[in-house]
């Protein structure tokens with residue numbers, strides 16, 4: 001799991017910091033949890049996309065079966 005980083009200067013920040021240690025810019029609340037939530041949402045979207053493609057375009061197994 002990568003550490004959250006400041007959007008202003010790009011330096012790593014602690015999960016419970018409300019200000020960047022480097023440039024002092026205020027960090028959004030739950031900046032670490034928000035990133036993790038976004039990752040999970042994208043993972044689920046990708047999983048659903050894979051299932052849709054599997055049923056929409058069934059794989060052609062004949063080259064493997066006929067050998």
Ligand SMILES: [Zn+2]
Pocket residue numbers: 006007008009010011020021022023024025
């Ligand atoms: Zn910063």
